[in-house]
Amino acid sequence: MNGRIVIVDDEPITRMDIRGMLEAENYNVVAEAADGIEAIEVCKQHHPDLVIMDISMPLLDGLKASKKILAEKYAKAIILLTAYSDKENIEKAKKYGISGYLIKPIMEKSLTPMVEVAIATGTKTREYEVSLEKLTKKLSERKLIEKAKGIIMIEQNMSEDQAYQLLRDLSMNKRCPIAEIAEMFVVSDD
Template sequence: MDKTEHALRIVIADDEPIAKMDLRELLEDSGYEVVGEASDGFDAVEECRKNKPDLVLLDIKMPFLDGLSASKIIFQEKLADTIILLTAYTDPEFIESAKDCGVSGYLVKPYYEKSLIPSIELAVSRSREMKKIRAEVERAQERLESRVIIEKAKGLIMLRDQKNEEEAYSYIRQISQQKHLSMRRVSEMILVRSI
């Protein structure tokens, strides 16, 4: 890892204390920052809520809440950018389940530094790319929704006030500027008022 970059902040979740200690040591020796540890899935979720790590490494089989269930919560609540499962299980059903839980990597124990570190770097890089794509999609959806709401309000003004399309649009824009509100917000208020 390039030392000039900010160190990845990591949460480790494993119910085996020795495995957790070894992993922490390996990660810290590689320049990463371990910001939290957990022994079960519930604590892993809470550590992620508290620390907002770049990466969470989870064992699948843990008491109370397994790693797959914890992964799903962490992914849905956006508590960590990247999730990697570390497990001794290679059963196809675990791998299939992992795909549905927002997991970016699946490493089989015993893992070695030579394979762990490149896998972490690759998974984090891919997760960051996906996060950017998701953000772009959300922005595009928001723009489209805003456009639909503004068009509805514009149509209502045209009908109600006998204005042409340009006048209706100018009316919404004028209120937006005067009230320091987005055109979408002004349009929403116009539409609510008409109900």
């Protein structure tokens, strides 16, 4: 299978047509939804690679649902479908991080390349987000360790190397990450 996809449209015929085109290209349609609220729920459950969603739907429109799905990382990418090409929706789509925008009626020759690119872009974006989260965590842990070293240096009258060695030794003896040990020194000093 080329990717896991959720189709969201209030028209069952449209969902059926899109499903047929996608399955012919070996994509796995994991769920369908008829409105934005259902879309959020099925994305929360399935975490698809891609959501193909109509903008104009009852209850919760596709733009608002997309914003929530992407913010919560329930899907890697979203392609919006619409019968109209209006600037306001395009601007909102860009602002929310939408990966593609197609005008109905959908043609297989335009859908398949858009799906392929959106899945690839969404996957790469998710990889960057995970890397950024790891780097941010490492940086905050490093800052915490540096702050703890400063506190230990002052309170214990130690050199920087001795303070760091104390943190390392405590980490090893307590079988606890050094950042957690450092946090204990910083919290107790606040």
